[in-house]
Amino acid sequence: MHKPYLALPFLICLSACTANQVEVTQSDQTVVKYKTSQGYTDRFANLYKQPERYPYTCEQDCYPPTPLIECRENMEQCRYIGERPDINSPLGFNVKWLGHASFLLTMPDGQQVLVDPVSQQFDWPVDLGFKWTGGFYRTEPLWPADQELNKLTSVVYSHIHYDHFNKADIDTLGTEPTYYTPLGFADYFASGGYKINEMAWYASAQQDQLNIHFVPAHHFSSRIVVPYLTEDNDATLWGGWIFEYQGKTLFYAGDTGYSPHFKDIQQKYGDIDVCLLPIASYHHEEYGNWYRNVHLTPEDMLVAADDLNCQQVVPWGYGNMSWKMGDLTSHSALFRLLHVKQTLAPQRPIYVLNEGESVTF
Template sequence: MEQCAYVGEQPNVESKYGFQVKWLGHASFLLTMPDGQQMLVDPVSEQFDWPIDLGFKLTGGFYRTEPEWPVSSELDNLTGVVYSHIHYDHFNKADIAALGTQPTYYTPLGFADYFADGGYKINEMAWYASAQQNALTVHFVPAHHFSSRVIVPYLTEDNDATLWGGWIFEYQGKTLFYAGDTGYSAHFKDIQKKYGDIDVCLLPIASYHHEEYGNWYRNVHLTPEDMLAAADDLNCEQVVPWGYGNMSWKMGDLTSHSALFRLLHVKQTLAPTRPIYILNEGESVTF
């Protein structure tokens, strides 16, 4: 896969909220809150967990360039880890073992069974539940997706036995939203109605194309156009797209870069007024 980097213009950022966003690749972020505490979002540092890893190796399936993971000193203030859902590209047991028992793990309902015994602090949450972490409030919110693990490709181990969703990080009235994998639905308007306008939105723009699953695949993933509609529903002041790039799996898209190409085309043709900040993997921005 050819390595690509975005080198275009970026919107002006005033850094008035104090949220630092570092994109690690695909769906993984390292977030630093205004008080310095850090949250890892959907951390997957390598490839898929066993046994799906072996299955894709045998079938020549979706592999990616591994991200430049944060060095240990970057995680000195890691207080929390959140997961949006249990699909292999968002939840990796090997990373849990590496991150250890110091942070609190915020998960959808049903995740605790996937953690090893050994003192992990796990806070399973239902939609619209909230938890307090020092001055930070963590809210779990709906997404239009699904959740299952598989033993080998196309053989499911469970049927939505765990919940799925997105996360809002609220600090002294300022909000940062991570959508998780999701299709477009009325839940974005519901979230805005409950929590108000969102200051910073991390929204996916892939994967939406699949030859086998067709329209169903788009039903549970956002296109770039859907992402813009979701940003309008949430009334996001700042938008960061994710899901494309050198470190993303192909995941049914034409290439791992095509979602960004499509977003850039949409920006030219539709000229949305809402600012969109496009990161390359490993880059950071403070809003």
């Protein structure tokens, strides 16, 4: 018997269940390292082990007051008010910091790239659990305006952790941009006709005159609350991105600890013009050594900038819209950076942003 009421679900599925266009960029020239974990032989691994020692570590009085930051409370709800370095050689890259790890980048040819967008909290229902327990909940972050999203050409993800990848945002971002991701990501997209390019380390893709390179990071991946306990551990790759336009380069490191991979990147791509480098989530009373293994301290970031020979640096990860995972306060990492910067005296300019601000290099 004909049942016309079945037509509506069929039409909905016809539009929403369109197969994604998935391309995997991996060759003899790219790099991937595997390990055996929980019986799986295809889990991804970092290129290097955790350093036995770090080049420099601030041992005491690492968070002194500074007139360069105004706060409502002790290192909480703050705003940087210090001077910014002059930008003498314009490259054409515009960097807008949306908060935590999210950036909207405008390339010299006008292409707009959204990096690690997370519009609200963690994906449901994990966000609800964290809200109930009082942890890892943040002030509502910024989000690109409609006119900015209408110009979006690419979305890139560094890794699959909740604070860098939010499934709920994909519906909003739609099918017009191309999604560039690490290996293993496409399975986390719902069907809908999305263009996804999964990439191995040192793989490259071209979008008009923009070259997009996926490069190593020292981190891990999972979509669970507690790492290393379920079968999805390290099933997807992680890394950073280099955006190259007519020989000019902008590097987004993603979450990463310090390792020789920074020197490898410099040797392959040369000195980096603009580096977006993390400085947070390294502090923990009990598991501090593990946190530092997969996140940069501010002093580690300065050493990494030297390894990359960054011409200009934008730090990120702190802020009023961060989750404060592994941090003392919302801005403790920035206080520490300004302190160790005086000790290490880096020659390269460091451009400190408040959330929502932008700068053109």
